[in-house]
Amino acid sequence: MASGSEEGLGFGNGDGDVDVDVDVDPSIAMTTDVELLKRAWRNEKAAPEILQFESSLVQRSKEQIQLMEETVEEYEGNGTDPLTVSLYQMDLDRTQFLLRSYLRIRLLKIEKFATHISKTDSWNRLSEQEQKFTKRCMDDMEKHLTQSVLSRLPYGYQSILKQSISSEEDDMVPEPQLDTFVFCKSKSSLGAIQLDESGEEFEDLVADDLYVLRYKSVKPLIENGQIDIV
Structure with missing residues (x-):
């Protein structure tokens, strides 16, 4: 620098x-x-x-x-x-x-997605200090919610992760919305990129052109540095 x-x-x-x-x-x-x-x-x-x-x-x-x-x-x-x-x-x-x-x-x-991050591969994206911070956030949130709300609810509704004991998934855990549209720019011409799981939607990415695409469809390209979000 x-x-x-x-x-x-x-x-x-x-x-x-x-x-x-x-x-x-x-x-x-x-x-x-x-x-x-x-x-x-x-x-x-x-x-x-x-x-x-x-x-x-x-x-x-x-x-x-x-x-x-x-x-x-x-x-x-x-x-x-x-x-x-x-x-x-x-x-x-x-x-x-x-x-x-x-x-x-x-x-x-x-702070927003602590529980989700701890349960997915997002955990490995954190630094050591961030992992410690995530654990403290989860502990503090669980302690606060248990003392202020959950302990006063009927049996079966006291989970911090599920709406009720009958829920099959952790439906109370906030997750990032990967379908969000983002503005992005390709660093080089990448040719036709598949944008959907069915293989019916493609976009020809040209170097330095600006695109508005679903984050989920270009996530691998962002992770390997071929595309920048702007």
């Missing part, structure tokens, strides 16, 4: 989004950690389910933030031109925003 003068600045657009407003060769910009972090943040923000935790990217971003903080502090102490300091500070602020927002979005999804 380059410094502020090399990589350009990000500015808020009023709704919390962050944009890169300088002309940079895409083949170079897309390889920087800031762009990779922005991509991970956008995908996580738009996906209805929790995605794979970007552990290496998060660690590199934390190290880069620490380095940038030390650089800003050093420049402020030795009387470096204020404009140069402000450029570094803006780059630092942008990276901190992206990282914090990325982690916060994941925590919100965990």
Whole structure:
């Protein structure tokens, strides 16, 4: 990840989004950690389910933030031109925003779908710290609901997972809606992609074209990095 003068600045657009407003060769910009972090943040923000935790990217971003903080502090102490300091500070602020927002979005999804995540392969997408957080969320929620509601209900209706003892499935567990439509863009021409289980609906995905598709139909392509959600 380059410094502020090399990589350009990000500015808020009023709704919390962050944009890169300088002309940079895409083949170079897309390889920087800031762009990779922005991509991970956008995908996580738009996906209805929790995605794979970007552990290496998060660690590199934390190290880069620490380095940038030390650089800003050093420049402020030795009387470096204020404009140069402000450029570094803006780059630092942008990276901190992206990282914090990325982690916060994941925590919100965990709070909403904790039980579902713990019972599916989504569990393996979490970091070790997120798994610990998920367990605490489930324990706290079960304790609260048992004390405030479930213990006062008749026998057969005291489960946190099922509406009643006769339910065959865990019908009280919130699940992400994978049929949600998402805006997505293919990084390369992928040809005809099957969009339904019956094999009757196809879409020809062309590089850099914008599509509105069901998340479930392009989920594998998002997971392997062939498509980005925008």
